[in-house]
Amino acid sequence: MILEQVFRSDLKTLGLIPLNEKSLPAINSETYSQYIKVLLLTPGFELQVDLTHHKVKQPSLFFVSPNQHLEIKMSGPEEGYFVFYNRDFYCIQIHDEEVACDGLLFNNIHNMPMVILQSDEIPFFTSIFGQMAHEFGLEDTSREEMIRTYLKQVFIKSARLWKKQNLNTTLVQQNNDLEFFRKFTMLIEEHYKQKHNVSDYAELLYMAPKTITHRFKRLNLPQPNDVIKNRIILEAKRLLAHTKLTSKEIAYMLGYEDPAYFSRLFVQKTGETPTSFRTKFLSEN
Template identity: 40%
Template structure:
């Protein structure tokens, strides 16, 4: 089902191979998404496959390509919404769509749920599905409240799982989110650690030190990985040339871009494209 409130859109889909077709996923490609997926299932996120060991939530930005990857699935639920529905309002940063769950270039943002947490989230999802059947004046706000509740609870769980729940560690969360957001905004035009250090008013050495406390990857690795991911998306899901891809990522020398991609992806751009 999908609800439309003027320009605001909110909906939910059953996330199984049997119920989803390519058209349905394309229709919500530009939406922000939350996927609840039960244990034992498999899901493909961009170019990675994940086997879900326990009931989990996955937070998915627009343009990320996802699909169920298991014919024996027990089924998940995909909540999807556009920015007009939720982000147009001024929310607390922790639970806005620019919060840590949607600005995290360090990892695929899974939230693993224990039995009680899973039951809690599934109840909220059922409440959402029931509310989707209503047509009164309060429906839009009720859906938004339930959506915010999932994001708020998930943010708390994520911080606990990453030992970032104590008050004195909030600056670490804020810095991680800020750096992630900058990489997501500027990876097409800014390729060096020094670029981001300048934006954060740090030296490259201090930026690397701070990121080293939060991630096993260096800032340079994080920037390169984001560029490679976008390159793979363009190679797999568009027909534009390698030279055009290089130019779109601010590489004037396409031969240099080919060497950069091959070194970091372990395969040439054209060979990667042939896989799709």
């Protein structure tokens, strides 16, 4: 039996579980797939997020959305933390102006859901998770808001570290471009199944497609059209790897009425057909 601490009120849920060898089977089950997840992992842990296998060599934070596949394959010698919650407890969009991390920590266009911690950064996070665990044992009317405050601190600090680790450090101070980067990413996440072209997003942003391209260039990011297509292909890979849907069914799900065109796009972006990708993935896992 795992030591699960959970707060529930109305439709809101947030829970915390110590991450160790005993808790892995439960965490890898479907029980937590519906939740947004934050993991603090120590060296020795191994996990797969979507199609990428991660070996944790130094303490790291992972941020996993409900639409992402998560499997922890091996625990480390020291425990970690596993936090899960739903949008009713904490919705990134609602808190976006304060937290400013949607598009950076979750579903970012780099598909890099992690922050590596240096030795001087570890105490901050272990303290936050420890205080969060302590809060579960209190019967206090302010408990919910206190837990939410701790979660918010994790996001703010992690977003700062993510920007330093994944964006050109000389551009971190260019808040306007970073805000645009977040907003564009959020729009892709919301519309990628229906809107496939830069012009579609330019219309939503009330700007010219060339302006979007120039802003991405300043941030040293891939071309916006590649970002859109990469998000579509990532979802296709998830569905091929973790469902039994046919390539044609996946094409329709992703907004392509012509499955042959979708297959050509998949080959162009990956170098292999959807069928060969699925066969290769299943044979390796």
